[in-house]
Amino acid sequence: MSTNKPYLTGHYAPVADEITATQLTVEGSLPPELTGRLIRNSHNPKPGITPTHWFKGSGMVHGIRLREGRAGWYRNRWVHTPALQGAPYMTDRGPDLTASTAGTHVIEHGGRLLALCESALPFELTADLETVGAFDFGGKLTTAMTAHPKEDPVTGELHFFASSPFPPFLVHHVASPKGDVLQSQEVPGASAALKHDFAITEHYVVFLEGSVTFDPAEHSGIPYRWSDEQRSRIGIMPRGFGGASRIRWFEIGQGYGMHFANAYEDAYGRIVVEGPCVGRTGWQRSWNWWVGAPDRGAEPNSGSRQRRWTVDLAAGNVKEEATDDLTVEFPTINDDLLGQEHRYQYALSFPDDLGIGNHALVKYDRSTGARQLLPVGTGQLPSEAVFVPATDATDEDAGYLLTIVSDLNQDASRMLVLDASDLSVPPIATIHLPRRVPAMIHGSWIPDAADAPDAEAAAA
Secondary structure, eight states: OOOOSGGGSGGGOOOOSOOEEESOEEEEOOOTTOOEEEEEEEEOOOTTOOOSSGGGSOEEEEEEEEETTEEEEEEEEEOOOGGGGTOOSEETTEEOTTOOOOOSEEEEETTEEEEEOTTSOOEEEOTTSOEEEEOOTTTTOOSOOOSOOEEOTTTOOEEEEEEOSSSSOEEEEEEOTTSOEEEEEEOTTOOSBOOOOEEEOSSEEEEEEOSEEEOTTOOSSSOEEEOTTSOOEEEEEESSTTGGGGOEEEEOOSOBOOOOOEEEEOTTSOEEEEEEEBOHHHHHHHHHHHHTOSOOOOOTTOSOEEEEEEEETTTTEEEEEEOOOSOEEEEEOOGGGTTSOOSEEEEEEOSOSSSOSOOEEEEEETTTOOEEEEEOOTTEEEOOOEEEEOTTOOSTTOEEEEEEEEETTTTEEEEEEEETTOTTSOOSEEEEOSSOOOOOOEEEEEEOOTTOOOOHHHHO
16 A cells, blocks of 8 residues: 555554454543443545545444443444445446445434445444445435534434535435434525535524635545635524525635534524634645645644634624634534533644644633643544533533544554543543554444443443
8 A cells, every 4th residue: 555645654544454352451440431332433445545535535433332331342344335345436327325435423313323424325333333334314315414413412303414516505404313304405505615514503503615615627536625716604594494595694704614613692692603714725734635745834823723703693794703823623512512602622732744743632611711731642643532421410521531542652542531621630541452543533422322231242
């Protein structure tokens, strides 16, 4: 396999096989309430395959099973889609929505574990991470599905969308808590701009169109490029049937936001949206890394920085402000506050591309403005921090942060269980994994159902 691509080297070097290991070594004490699975996803092309873009690599999920204070197993599995076997996404009849890399995210909804890639259908997995197949919600989903669906913690509904470079450019879907599609509606006024993430509030759905749009001249296999002519906009759509016809679009400063931390309605009825954002130079720097282009030189203030957009529907305007000067990505929160005003945010700080610098987990206190950093050490790269609330928690940050650290010094990985209320204290527990786990994109904590049987012994 070629090693001149940054997404095939260092922390990102793919693993060549699927393994299962049981009874993992644990330092410290795992809280017994952490009973479930941490599952993460990313791109891991098979040996001998060099994709033209990081996002074109086939998806592989990695899981760690926790139960009753023990780490029962680690296993990794490719998501066995047609793309893994070399099937093309584009055919003579148009896109094949089953030819997915399924390598961006993994969630559970309605009792189904789904591996996601925004250009295709989700792929269902078993609890042991074996591939079941493409899932189209009983034939009701005829579009692709975003890799960033949002489950409303109040209603249990799953909101998701399909974005396309061709009409219809944007379709919004809602599924019931059981996973039945309740409504699908085309969103008017959308363009061919790249839409990766979105947000929901109590009464609205929030879309962002940045300065990155469809460009058929881009030959990496991901046909998007920065465009100074593409207007950056936020779309505010009322939730509920027919809400798409009442969407309002607001222009914002040029840039691109890959991920939202959260959105909510404040006491004045304004919609507040937060997440990292890059300008042209920052986007091009990231894109060059994703395609393996040689120019990845740093430029001052070009990284992804935290921003806040406050949309005043009554006044018809948007206030935009930078909220921090640290280069960060992969924002997360306590998802019990999804769509509601939150106090704490977490993120991953990036001093460089390769993981040689001292990466850190970051905690923001939006009430006090405080920022807390947890450096993990030179040559080490943590994954996106997944928040798990403590049992009967009353404080928003009472819980745990779960992250998997890739360690180039030891050619190894470990999973950290951190006290989310204070990143300065030592890890509550460290789980030593049987191999170096490649740097990953997104993942989820999947708690056991209250009446779930003890499947660990059978799984092991």
